Amino acid sequence: MATTQGEEGPTTERLMLPMLYLDTLWVQVTGTVCNIACKHCFISCGPKVERHRMMSAPDVIQALDDGVSAGLRSIWFTGGEPFLHPEILALIDAALQRAPLGILSNGVLIDEPMAQALGERFASAPYNLELRISLDGCTPEDNDRVRGRGVFAAAVAGIERLASHGLEPVVAVSLLDDADAASADQASFVQLLREHGVSRPRVKWIPPFRIGRERSRRGGRAYRSWERLTAGDLLEPEAPLRLQCGTSRCVTSEGVFACPILINEPGFRLGSQLSEAIRDHPVDHEACHTCWVEAFSCSV
Amino acid sequence: MQRVSGQRREPLPLVQGSARRVALFGGAYSNWLAVEAVVADARARGADAIWFLGDVGGFGPHPDRSIEALRELSVEVIQGNYDDSVGHSRLDCACGYTDPRDNHFAQLSYDYTLANTSAQGRSWLAQMPSAARIQLGERVVHLCHGSPRRVNEFLWESTTPAGFISGLCRDWEAHTIVCTHTGLHWSRRLDDGRGLVNVGAVGRPANDGRREVWYALLEEVDGRLTETFVPVAYDWERLAREMAAEGLPPEFIETITTGWWTTCLEILPARERHRGRF
Numbered sequence: 001m002a003t004t005q006g007e008e009g010p011t012t013e014r015l016m017l018p019m020l021y022l023d024t025l026w027v028q029v030t031g032t033v034c035n036i037a038c039k040h041c042f043i044s045c046g047p048k049v050e051r052h053r054m055m056s057a058p059d060v061i062q063a064l065d066d067g068v069s070a071g072l073r074s075i076w077f078t079g080g081e082p083f084l085h086p087e088i089l090a091l092i093d094a095a096l097q098r099a100p101l102g103i104l105s106n107g108v109l110i111d112e113p114m115a116q117a118l119g120e121r122f123a124s125a126p127y128n129l130e131l132r133i134s135l136d137g138c139t140p141e142d143n144d145r146v147r148g149r150g151v152f153a154a155a156v157a158g159i160e161r162l163a164s165h166g167l168e169p170v171v172a173v174s175l176l177d178d179a180d181a182a183s184a185d186q187a188s189f190v191q192l193l194r195e196h197g198v199s200r201p202r203v204k205w206i207p208p209f210r211i212g213r214e215r216s217r218r219g220g221r222a223y224r225s226w227e228r229l230t231a232g233d234l235l236e237p238e239a240p241l242r243l244q245c246g247t248s249r250c251v252t253s254e255g256v257f258a259c260p261i262l263i264n265e266p267g268f269r270l271g272s273q274l275s276e277a278i279r280d281h282p283v284d285h286e287a288c289h290t291c292w293v294e295a296f297s298c299s300v
Numbered sequence: 301m302q303r304v305s306g307q308r309r310e311p312l313p314l315v316q317g318s319a320r321r322v323a324l325f326g327g328a329y330s331n332w333l334a335v336e337a338v339v340a341d342a343r344a345r346g347a348d349a350i351w352f353l354g355d356v357g358g359f360g361p362h363p364d365r366s367i368e369a370l371r372e373l374s375v376e377v378i379q380g381n382y383d384d385s386v387g388h389s390r391l392d393c394a395c396g397y398t399d400p401r402d403n404h405f406a407q408l409s410y411d412y413t414l415a416n417t418s419a420q421g422r423s424w425l426a427q428m429p430s431a432a433r434i435q436l437g438e439r440v441v442h443l444c445h446g447s448p449r450r451v452n453e454f455l456w457e458s459t460t461p462a463g464f465i466s467g468l469c470r471d472w473e474a475h476t477i478v479c480t481h482t483g484l485h486w487s488r489r490l491d492d493g494r495g496l497v498n499v500g501a502v503g504r505p506a507n508d509g510r511r512e513v514w515y516a517l518l519e520e521v522d523g524r525l526t527e528t529f530v531p532v533a534y535d536w537e538r539l540a541r542e543m544a545a546e547g548l549p550p551e552f553i554e555t556i557t558t559g560w561w562t563t564c565l566e567i568l569p570a571r572e573r574h575r576g577r578f
Binding site: 300 | 570
């Protein structure tokens with residue numbers, strides 16, 4: 001087991017994972033700036049949260065080019081809310097010229113012209129375009145108690161517009177383990193999507209990451225002391241494939257991080273450039289335990 | 301450029317003898333009638349080498365018949381994930397699906413295939429090589445099942461960018477990479493002529509509403525390595541009858557009779573999924 005440290009990590013030995021190769025490049029195009037402020041957001045985004053600032057278009061394109069040089073297979077835009085970026089369509093075009101692109105969004109800002117523009121790109125870009133819209137319930141009551149008043153109606157309208165332009169958005173649902181959890185099951189989400197024009201419904205379940213705002217949400221909880229990876233776990237030969245950080249990196253305005261979940265953790269900042277960050281990295285955060293036990297990847 | 305190969309576990313196989321026109325096919329999925337038709341078509345078109353890129357069983361009836369066809373017709377073979385699983389009597393096919401519906405139908409296929417493959421057939425599947433390298437003119441072509449780096453990696457047209465292909469060719473020291481595993485045929489050439497060819501599958505149609513199955517011919521044309529995808533008709537009605545007699549799921553039979561995939565759809569990228577009926 002390697003014993004090097006994260007760039008700003010503590011001086012004690014850390015549990016490290018070798019990086020296999022860069023498959024997935026995450027780009028925090030709008031940083032932590034979001035148009036809504038969900039109660040369970042594990043990176044605590046919101047309208048005035050500029051811990052990670054919006055990235056400039058040249059910085060995004062530099063990150064994409066660095067990723068291509070590193071041999072990436074796919075690009076994901078996230079935030080915050082990517083559709084807050086004033087140059088989002090140009091950034092989408094730049095990404096789709098290089099590789100398949102996925103976009104994580106709350107769907108609220110996808111108006112008719114944007115849906116049409118995305119539909120045109122889905123049909124004609126050289127590579128695949130995936131849209132993933134967060135929805136934490138099949139009713140306004142269920143969804144809006146964690147995502148904010150009025151968000152359900154706006155997000156569903158966004159999904160409907162995307163579907164009407166030929167896109168098949170995936171719905172991402174957070175699995176909370178208290179009264180805030182969505183009361184709907186997979187079949188209910190599938191039915192909701194069909195009712196709004198999605199002919200091939202897909203649902204992505206997101207396990208609870210008990211950090212950021214989720215940690216302090218009433219009904220949420222902190223990690224328990226035993227929720228940690230051990231050196232023994234990493235003896236599994238496929239460990240770098242089971243943990244998304246074995247094949248991905250996340251670029252923000254503040255540097256390059258091991259994954260999109262730990263961007264607020266200085267010990268997981270691996271450098272200022274992608275080329276510095278393709279190396280062994282620590283996996284000793286409690287959130288790493290969630291990815292491990294759930295075999296969770298943000299991307300697929 | 302960084303390596304896309306990661307920690308390569310095995311040395312590259314030796315390059316085998318030179319060929320002029322190579323036929324390449326994959327994913328037999330127990331469709332022994334299609335295997336026979338494709339090999340006959342390739343020979344008729346003057347192929348001087350014929351390679352099968354793995355996954356003999358699954359989906360269709362009587363898995364030993366496809367094994368016998370490949371052996372009797374002297375086809376060169378490499379191993380797919382399915383062959384490794386059946387050959388070693390593993391618990392599942394290791395196809396790499398992540399969705400429960402995909403896995404449900406994959407397990408039905410796998411349990412039937414494992415139960416109906418003879419011990420002799422399993423031994424043969426277990427000893428297939430995992431990759432091969434052939435010479436076409438001056439150029440080296442690397443043959444694999446999923447990708448050069450993982451037997452069950454899916455290389456789809458819409459999710460395999462040119463930069464990544466360039467990295468594969470460089471790291472595996474090949475002009476062209478040839479693979480299968482997805483069941484859909486496509487290719488992408490880089491500006492310098494290198495590239496990747498996915499030969500699709502002959503076991504079921506290409507989710508295009510046609511009943512034919514597809515294979516690829518690779519040869520030098522005007523100094524460039526060039527692939528041609530060839531549709532092949534076969535006796536699909538007989539296959540459907542045999543599948544029904546074996547009690548295989550009607551969803552599988554519908555794919556054979558209509559040309560549209562009905563199962564194992566969740567793994568498809570949105571672009572490829574959108575082209576199909578379901």
